[in-house]
Amino acid sequence: MVKQKIENCSEQELKDLLKEVQAEHQKLVMAEAEVKEESLRQKYHQQVLANEEQGKYIQQQLGKLYQEKAASVQPKALLMRNIARAFLVGGLICTFGQIVLNFVMLKFGLETREAAGIVSVTVVVITSILTGFGIYDEIGRFGGAGCTVPISGFANSIVSAAMEFRREGLVYGVGAKIFTIAGPVILYGTIASIVVGIIYYLVG
Template sequence: MKNERIPSAKEKDYQRRVNERMPKSKTLSQCIRAFVSGGIICCIGQLIHDFAKLTLNYSESNVAAFTAIVLVFIGATLTGVGIYDKIGAWAGAGSVVPITGFANSIVSPAMEFKREGYVLGLGAKLFSIAGPVLVYGISASVIVGIITCLITGRF
């Protein structure tokens, strides 16, 4: 027989009161911060994009790759010197969602688990945070690709 735990009335009452009294996140100010900081990161990205396109005269596909590479480099460097976590504490989703946040989520476990060795520490933990994003991001893109093929009839 399955050992199931049925919540008592006392438990439910306590949880309700905890939720009522709990200090709440300041959603509005956090949204504004995320909007401003995320916007600034995107503007920096646009500057890099324009620099590659207008000054370096890269082709359209190279411009996109160049911009991503530079932003990942900046995110990784700021993580390495211990600044990105401070930006993240203020910016929230504003610094998590852009590609710099992706760099942060890979470099931070790499730094931390280096002490457990390069293979079972750094290597194994590198994608501990970004891994699920990659798994489901790539899975979703495959599904979208198949649907597109079926709808448009182009294989």
């Protein structure tokens, strides 16, 4: 069966076709099983694989037809609303950070870079406490990416995972699951820094 023909089939035709392919598969497998000679076996096996490929393709085609229907009843994404919320919440977190930054720089006479580190730590600590009290997940549900992207989202993912899996013990619970989301961030951040380092070493 050529792919083009399958593409033009109706849903019912595809279903019938799938049954045919299924019935054929069983026969082919038996044929392959019965053959003793290795070269012949290879030949049959190729046929089995081709049959499986075809079945998969029909299945996908059926899925495609279905997904077109599904798309028509999908609720509208609340794009503008979510964007507004992300802007508001993300902006406010950064504004809070900026106020702390100004305060730290003024009070301790630190330069921006060191002060920024203190701001990050402050935000991490506050987020952790909010997560502990079960408040940050509510903010996150409202703010979406506005709550995920700032470092508070990073802290929240660490603390929530640690809390969630405390019941599974300190080693395989807290210890392992704490890195569920933080792990990839740290890992790929580190890899990226190595790449930057290598390039800088060679170029700079």
